[in-house]
Amino acid sequence: MLEIWGRPYSSNVIPVIWAANELGLDYTLQLAGGSFGKLDTEAYAQINPNRMIPAIRDGDFALWESLTIVRYLCDRYGAGTLSPSNIQTRAIADQWMEWSASRAFGPVIYLFFATVRTQPDQRDPEKIAKLRDEAHEALTLLDQHLADKAYVCGDSFTMADIPLGCVAYRYFNVEVDRPPLPNVEAWYQRLAERPAYRDHVMRHFGTNPDEWSALEKACASEGVL
Ligand SMILES: N[C@@H](CCC(=O)N[C@@H](CS)C(=O)NCC(=O)O)C(=O)O
Known part of the structure; x- marks a missing residue:
């Protein structure tokens, strides 16, 4: 199972989540960074020694740097579509x-x-x-x-x-x-x-707090919206 580590409202994490959804991938989101913590653990350093988000784990394979992750996911799971074959x-x-x-x-x-x-x-x-x-x-x-x-x-x-x-x-x-x-x-x-754009990019601007989910509120409280 693919794991994506990060906060879903963080500007460098959003491209990874959008890509995974465009590709129709099953993944688990591991909330990390900001008040979600986890970046200073030894376990996270094994995934991203920079102790930053985003990072992914795809089986035993770990990767960091948001746009490198987008390329990897598209090359591996979207060859010929999201990753052009030419x-x-x-x-x-x-x-x-x-x-x-x-x-x-x-x-x-x-x-x-x-x-x-x-x-x-x-x-x-x-x-x-x-x-x-x-x-x-x-x-x-x-x-x-x-x-x-x-x-x-x-x-x-x-x-x-x-x-x-x-x-x-x-x-x-x-x-x-x-x-x-x-x-x-x-x-x-x-x-x-595009549904994946609307769901994972367009909804995180935080205009109406009454409509935010608990996760959005948690992220907003640390100023990441
Ligand atoms: N060039 C890196 C930048 C990563 C970065 O700056 N991540 C920020 C969040 S957007 C971070 O980890 N901040 C610490 C934190 O969120 O706790 C990438 O594109 O992945």
């Missing part, structure tokens, strides 16, 4: 996954922290505008890339859409004025039609 198409998928981590994730997550995770009276409008501009600049490149494609690698959904889809959800749901990005917006709407 080696050059797979390289393009890999390229956009790396780009998501190196260019897009940072400005968007800091924009998220500066807005959603900062009390309204403590928010810094200049910092927010700067991060919004940086996020927009990065996503403009993705917008150009998507001008003639439904998904990052072409006509079908692949692992390349997973990290960027997680970034897009945060970007489109922080309260800032966003200049238009028509192709990214159309792609985001396409992702929003």
Whole structure:
């Protein structure tokens, strides 16, 4: 049985959970990190010596680094679908996954922290505008890339859409004025039609505490929503 270790509302854990669900995998979620603890145990160090989440165990095989885990799951369980069989198409998928981590994730997550995770009276409008501009600049490149494609690698959904889809959800749901990005917006709407995206990415923004599950409340109390 596949084990996924982490908090299901943590930005680096969400891509792994989304991938596992796109692939229809059976897995157990081992709550870890933050107040769920477990990262400082010797048993966890055997799985991830960095003592960070996410990590997985697939039988005797342990793996860490979120996007490496997404690639592994897609290569092993989604060869020819989520992991493109054409080696050059797979390289393009890999390229956009790396780009998501190196260019897009940072400005968007800091924009998220500066807005959603900062009390309204403590928010810094200049910092927010700067991060919004940086996020927009990065996503403009993705917008150009998507001008003639439904998904990052072409006509079908692949692992390349997973990290960027997680970034897009945060970007489109922080309260800032966003200049238009028509192709990214159309792609985001396409992702929003996918049940696994709706269930595991779109529901963790924490807008209405009355509707949260006990798990969401536990995660929110440690500020991870
Ligand atoms: N590059 C790593 C980053 C992992 C990371 O920063 N994980 C954070 C949560 S998003 C963590 O483990 N924080 C400690 C904790 O949650 O207790 C990855 O993508 O997996």
